[in-house]
Amino acid sequence: MVHAMARVVVVFDFDKTIIDCDSDNWVVEQLGINDIFTQLLPTLPWNSLMDRMMMELHSQKKTIQDIADCLKQVPLHPKIISGIKSAHASGCDLRIVSDANTIFIETILKHYGLMDCFSEIITNPSYVDEEGRLRILHYHHHHFNSSAHGCTICPPNMCKGLVMETMRASVSAEGKSQFVYVGDGTPDFCAAMKLEQGDIVMPRKNFPLRDLIYNNKNLIKANIQEWSDGEDLGTKLQLIDAIEEKCSSLKPGTFVPADCKLQTASSISARDSFARNLLPVPR
Ligand SMILES: [Mg+2]
Numbered sequence: 001m002v003h004a005m006a007r008v009v010v011v012f013d014f015d016k017t018i019i020d021c022d023s024d025n026w027v028v029e030q031l032g033i034n035d036i037f038t039q040l041l042p043t044l045p046w047n048s049l050m051d052r053m054m055m056e057l058h059s060q061k062k063t064i065q066d067i068a069d070c071l072k073q074v075p076l077h078p079k080i081i082s083g084i085k086s087a088h089a090s091g092c093d094l095r096i097v098s099d100a101n102t103i104f105i106e107t108i109l110k111h112y113g114l115m116d117c118f119s120e121i122i123t124n125p126s127y128v129d130e131e132g133r134l135r136i137l138h139y140h141h142h143h144f145n146s147s148a149h150g151c152t153i154c155p156p157n158m159c160k161g162l163v164m165e166t167m168r169a170s171v172s173a174e175g176k177s178q179f180v181y182v183g184d185g186t187p188d189f190c191a192a193m194k195l196e197q198g199d200i201v202m203p204r205k206n207f208p209l210r211d212l213i214y215n216n217k218n219l220i221k222a223n224i225q226e227w228s229d230g231e232d233l234g235t236k237l238q239l240i241d242a243i244e245e246k247c248s249s250l251k252p253g254t255f256v257p258a259d260c261k262l263q264t265a266s267s268i269s270a271r272d273s274f275a276r277n278l279l280p281v282p283r
């Protein structure tokens, strides 16, 4: 009996994951408003502070084009570019969940020719107002008309766990799916807690998400596959389509990653060896 193949949905954080830096910090530093940023940091939530910083740039006669030119200089590791293209070409559904904003993310993705690889980008809405100032709104205010998401892990403007729940509900309505979540930060842990058995969470080594996962393993149902840098993540992304083939051969026709996990997941060492089978990394 042959079951339908699970659709693989790869959800990426953006800052310090797809790009190695933080796009907000990059703009603040490159356009020389670090001092006022640092001064106001204790007084405003991050997202509101960034909106305020865009006002600052506008008052200094910096244009939206200046901001775009600055964003196009954000480095993106060539392996990440090829890894994303390869995962997309192999049929994975790629999405972004980020606390940056639409204009920052889309400017960078378009610059590197990656925009068409993503089916959805969930982030804070941004737009250029009639005076030419870039405005950054709050995701939850904008989409749910509510200021309180009730999560104590995430910043007030966006709860990534809530985003993942909503995304899973809409994806699951269309059939069986396996989620892979790639991230580095604390709000990514909120998203990771929403993953199910058979999903994969990919935390970045030496960043908060990784430690949160290992200190709270009872809260994580997904398999864990660490990565270290752009080279490493890009290489692993190129192998994502191989996940299914590898596991499928163990038990053809069944929903694969969950089966793989059942065979091996009882201890950390078993989990590690499972992870090696799942995503072999050439060295
Ligand atoms: Mg991040």
Ligand SMILES: [Zn+2]
Pocket: 151, 152, 153, 154, 158, 159, 160, 161, 162, 190, 191
């Ligand atoms: Zn949250």
